[in-house]
Amino acid sequence: MISEKSLTAYVAQFITATKSSRIPADVMRLGKRSILDGIGLALAGNAAESGHIVRTYLKSLGIPTDKGATVIGTNMKVPARFAAFANGIAIHADDYDDTQLAVAKDRVYGLLTHPTAPALPPVLALGERDNRSGRDVLTAYQLAVEVETKISEAIHPRHYDHGFHSTATIGAIAAAAGASRMLGLNVEQTRRALGIGASQAAGLRENFGTMTKPFHPGRSAESGIVAAEFAKLGWTATPIVLEAARGFFKAAGGGYDAEMIDGKLGNPWTFAFPGVSIKPHPSGSLTHPGMGLMLDLIRQHDIKPAQVVKVKVGTNRHMPNALIHHRPKNELQAKFSMEFCMAILLLERKAGLPEFTDKIVNRSDVRKMIEKVEFGVHPEAEAAGYEKMTTIIDIELSDGRKIGGRADFGKGSPANPMSDDELANKFRECAAWGKLPRANAEKVVDLVFNLEKLKSIRELTRLLQIGGRKTAAKTKSKRTAPRKATKAKRRR
Numbered sequence: 242m243i244s245e246k247s248l249t250a251y252v253a254q255f256i257t258a259t260k261s262s263r264i265p266a267d268v269m270r271l272g273k274r275s276i277l278d279g280i281g282l283a284l285a286g287n288a289a290e291s292g293h294i295v296r297t298y299l300k301s302l303g304i305p306t307d308k309g310a311t312v313i314g315t316n317m318k319v320p321a322r323f324a325a326f327a328n329g330i331a332i333h334a335d336d337y338d339d340t341q342l343a344v345a346k347d348r349v350y351g352l353l354t355h356p357t358a359p360a361l362p363p364v365l366a367l368g369e370r371d372n373r374s375g376r377d378v379l380t381a382y383q384l385a386v387e388v389e390t391k392i393s394e395a396i397h398p399r400h401y402d403h404g405f406h407s408t409a410t411i412g413a414i415a416a417a418a419g420a421s422r423m424l425g426l427n428v429e430q431t432r433r434a435l436g437i438g439a440s441q442a443a444g445l446r447e448n449f450g451t452m453t454k455p456f457h458p459g460r461s462a463e464s465g466i467v468a469a470e471f472a473k474l475g476w477t478a479t480p481i482v483l484e485a486a487r488g489f490f491k492a493a494g495g496g497y498d499a500e501m502i503d504g505k506l507g508n509p510w511t512f513a514f515p516g517v518s519i520k521p522h523p524s525g526s527l528t529h530p531g532m533g534l535m536l537d538l539i540r541q542h543d544i545k546p547a548q549v550v551k552v553k554v555g556t557n558r559h560m561p562n563a564l565i566h567h568r569p570k571n572e573l574q575a576k577f578s579m580e581f582c583m584a585i586l587l588l589e590r591k592a593g594l595p596e597f598t599d600k601i602v603n604r605s606d607v608r609k610m611i612e613k614v615e616f617g618v619h620p621e622a623e624a625a626g627y628e629k630m631t632t633i634i635d636i637e638l639s640d641g642r643k644i645g646g647r648a649d650f651g652k653g654s655p656a657n658p659m660s661d662d663e664l665a666n667k668f669r670e671c672a673a674w675g676k677l678p679r680a681n682a683e684k685v686v687d688l689v690f691n692l693e694k695l696k697s698i699r700e701l702t703r704l705l706q707i708g709g710r711k712t713a714a715k716t717k718s719k720r721t722a723p724r725k726a727t728k729a730k731r732r733r
Contacts, residue, residue: 248484248503252388253431255506256418261380261693264510269693271512272383274664275339277689278519279332279357280313280705281668284675285594286331287314291452295327295459310366314675316708321370322466325362325416330459333358333408335594336576337523337671341390342515342655345501346628353393353401356517358458359412360385360419363465367423368698375688375695377423383512385419385465390511392483395502398627400494401446402559409444409457410493416465424469429480436478437468439489449525450566450574516655519664522592524576527560529651531579531632535586538636542644546588546610551637554579555619557627568611572597583634584610594674625649661690677707 286292292314299319300306306317310324313331318324332338333355341353361382368378392411401407417438421431441464444457472478482488490497511517522532531554538544556579566574566581575581575597584607585592601607625631635645650656659667665686672682681704688701695701 247481248499249432249435249481250428251503252418252483252506253421253428253435256384256388256422256431257426257428259380259384259507261376263507264380264383265513268383268510268512269379271517272379272386273689273692274519274661275357275386275512275517276361276379276382276692277668277686278339278664279361280685280689281671282333282335282338283313283328283331283362284677284705285314285337285671286334286455286675287312287327288675289331289334291334291455292327292331294452295330299323299327310369311702311706313702313705314677314707316706318706321363321366322463322470324366324369325466326459326463328362328365328459329358329462330455332362333455333458335523335597336454336525337520337594339520340518340526341393341511342518343628344394344515345498346626353407354389354411355408355458356386356389356415356511358408358455359461359465360389360415362459362462363416363469364419364423365698365702367420367466369702371423372697372699373423375692375698375701378698379692381419381422383510384422385415386517387506387511388418389415390517391502391505394505395497395499396490396494397496397498398494402562404446405493406444406446406448406454406457409461410442412444412458412461413438413442413464413468414489416462417468418465420465420469421472424473426469426473430472431469432480432482433476433478434469434472436480436482437471437476438465439482440478441468442489442493446563449563450569450577452573454573518651518654519659519667521652521659521663521667522582523594523597524582524592525564526651527556527564527630528576528579528582529653530630530648531556531634531651532582532586532592533651533657534632534634534646534648535583536590538634538644538646539586539590542642544587544636544638544644546606548638548640549587549610549613549636550639552583552587552614553635554583554614554616555622555633555635556616557623557625557629557631558618559627560630560632561616561618564616567616569602571599572602575602578611579616580611580614581607583614593670621647675707677705681705 309318310321312327338355364381417434421434564579566578569575569578619633622631629649633647
């Protein structure tokens with residue numbers, strides 16, 4: 242007989258037994274911030290070429306597209322698993338979504354997962370399908386994120402360092418956790434759901450800079466629903482999938498640190514410590530400390546593009562292992578290019594959705610500025626530890642000045658968080674990019690910040706539907722900022 246003291250049993254008991262009243266108010270509030278962020282990103286992400294392809298795919302399946310759960314930012318309603326799939330892709334499409342910070346010093350890059358992309362879509366889709374309350378959805382989301390982040394902390398760093406995309410792999414387990422809670426599974430059923438979810442865990446970092454990166458959390462979100470629904474029907478799976486000799490931790494990472502998860506779920510809650518970062522730029526998290534520092538240097542010294550002779554950017558040795566596109570050719574590659582991120586800030590003094598387009602990436606002045614940026618390993622950054630994203634910048638100007646600085650974390654991190662107003666403005670930018678009517682956007686902001694008061698999550702999801710998307714659906718990759726979004730930015 243399997244011991245009920247097993248790690249998987251502990252996780253399952255946390256998922257099934259935790260009452261919403263046990264989740265601290267500040268943790269609930271931080272969770273709502275990430276939910277608002279995720280919804281905005283789903284709206285923006287469905288305007289990407291990947292959104293067009295996903296919609297085309299869903300239509301090809303022969304399933305109803307007018308009932309079920311909402312594909313955010315469209316007029317499509319599909320079975321919950323497919324809504325979760327589409328929304329998971331959309332949230333991650335622009336690489337603009339939240340990131341989990343690391344605790345241990347051996348955690349590569351100082352970040353571990355993008356928690357919301359795989360965790361929110363399944364609970365939102367099931368909540369809409371089954372007409373659940375806002376509190377139910379918020380609680381299941383919090384539990385999914387907590388399981389996801391603690392597993393990410395516990396697994397040996399080899400998991401990510403050797404090529405697995407933890408948002409994809411651990412995201413499948415997180416999605417199974419959230420879906421299990423939404424379906425009201427008992428402990429035994431939840432253990433099996435985790436077993437099914439873990440067996441679907443996949444995703445390789447070599448796909449960074451392609452559409453397959455956002456495919457990862459989409460597939461994970463869908464897998465979580467499938468895992469929980471099969472477990473509810475009686476499908477069998479190992480009840481010790483996490484800790485077993487041939488289980489997830491051993492197979493995917495070579496082992497784990499039990500002290501990082503055993504007894505640590507909700508103790509403390511990850512949203513409280515070490516926290517979750519919300520991005521101010523639609524690019525890989527590893528670019529953000531440098532981008533914030535570069536903006537500060539540009540503004541402080543009023544640096545003009547013509548003055549720039551050379552820029553050196555130094556980090557620890559792991560960061561170039563993810564920021565692999567030194568001469569990007571499109572917007573997706575640019576998100577993983579330190580060189581592009583520095584260049585666009587030097588030229589435009591901003592880097593939002595309008596700056597990350599194929600057209601901008603291939604603009605001649607951008608290409609020339611990229612050539613002036615050198616990106617590599619810096620001894621000081623290496624010595625700072627891998628739990629940080631330390632970035633050191635040295636700029637040489639034509640008048641002989643040499644300007645530089647160091648940053649360990651970027652804007653949006655718990656050390657330098659966005660205000661609620663700044664977060665709401667980011668949401669408005671994303672909503673405008675996805676062509677959500679401004680009135681709807683304002684209602685969404687209010688409803689999400691009061692999510693626990695909603696009697697039905699459908700009050701929220703009905704605001705996220707956009708009709709008449711035929712024109713947008715035909716638009717492929719050459720993205721440009723919609724007129725409304727541009728005006729909104731000017732007003733701000």
